[in-house]
Amino acid sequence: MAVCSALQDDEVNELERSMSFVRLEPNDALVEEGEPRRRVYTLTSGMLRLSLALPDGRRQITGFLMPGDYLGLADDETYAQTAEAVMPSGLCSFSVRDMDRLTERFPRLRDRLHLMTRTALRQARETQMILGRLAPSEKVASFLLSLSARAVAHSRPASPVQLPMTRTDIADYLGLTIETVSRTFTKLKTQGLIRLPDPHSVEILDKERLATVAGITIN
Amino acid sequence: MAVCSALQDDEVNELERSMSFVRLEPNDALVEEGEPRRRVYTLTSGMLRLSLALPDGRRQITGFLMPGDYLGLADDETYAQTAEAVMPSGLCSFSVRDMDRLTERFPRLRDRLHLMTRTALRQARETQMILGRLAPSEKVASFLLSLSARAVAHSRPASPVQLPMTRTDIADYLGLTIETVSRTFTKLKTQGLIRLPDPHSVEILDKERLATVAGITIN
DNA sequence: CGTATAATTGAGGCGAGTCAAATGCCGTGG
């Protein structure tokens, strides 16, 4: 578990004593925006989506959590966003009180969480660029490359990329409609940059050109 | 200075000893994206814009800093974004080394910085919603209300709101073009929601309806 | 195998972007 990588063995043992497990089925909500924050979590398997909602139902997905990611970095008294399972997922959970006590006793754990928060902030700002300034093809291309890179970080193949989330999720993440997402996939396929064996797998055929489309000049 | 509000008087004295001052004229760059991060800053007067740039020149402004805001929350080895002055500005500056030493000695300072980072992360995610899911009028309306609220937090009037940044800055912050920003101001003026005594002042005539346009049902 | 849901594809409209021109503002220098 990633938060533990900053700890020594005996410290990990201590941490594990106040820990409990959660399993989620697809679309199960773990926490809801506005709810009092009583527990924090680390994802051990599966995938979660984090989202904000407007009164009229519009939704923005702010990110997808993958194993090792921590839930609750940004939150204070209440959860700032909703977290739901994209696929069957497992999590470790701690009470906020226990976690506060642990971070106080283990500075390395506290530093690790601060580091993760800063990384999340940089990612959020990269996402602002994607949402505000990239064209649909660029958005989708950079999304695929980002998922591929994260898969590699989890010792999974860079291609084919698994897309456990729906087109609606992708659209709500990239600020597009599902139709535009779908058409963009088709376009990338037609251009020979990707293959779509099925709607939840994307094989990257030409990473270089895909990176060019993403607006990120690689190498 | 806001980072100091967590400290006692003798601690503030200590902090002040390793401090230096910077003055910036409009459009002066303080730090550039990618540059090694040697110093951190707190803004004491004026306004800064934080931005990311693409190779082709497109730009996304990720936020505007106002007095009391800290520069360097998200950054690690290098600055993750460019910071430039929007108007004449003054800053206090510390070497990263000094600051690290100080946060180690004064836990309240470290906690305060962590808290500010988490707040910035929540704001960045709110901004993702604005960029991805709001219509132009909603973007501009929420931008005006946000500036107004921040002005109040600095003991300045809620209206008229001062807009020291250019239309280009606003467009690059909201993911629009300058023409659309300008037309949206004109539309809000025509609807009687705001007045534009000059391009850098906005008088809010009907906060309620402006909030409705922003998609945020207030009260 | 049948049904519900998700994804794709198609047709058409509208609104934000693009290109271009006019106006307004401000600092500079005559």
Add this chain to the structure above:
DNA sequence: CCACGGCATTTGACTCGCCTCAATTATACG
């Protein structure tokens, strides 16, 4: 003080691409 020039802002005309609405096809699940 006024004239000029550069820049920011506003406004106009038009295009194009994304969204909307609708229908079809594919997929997943019981």
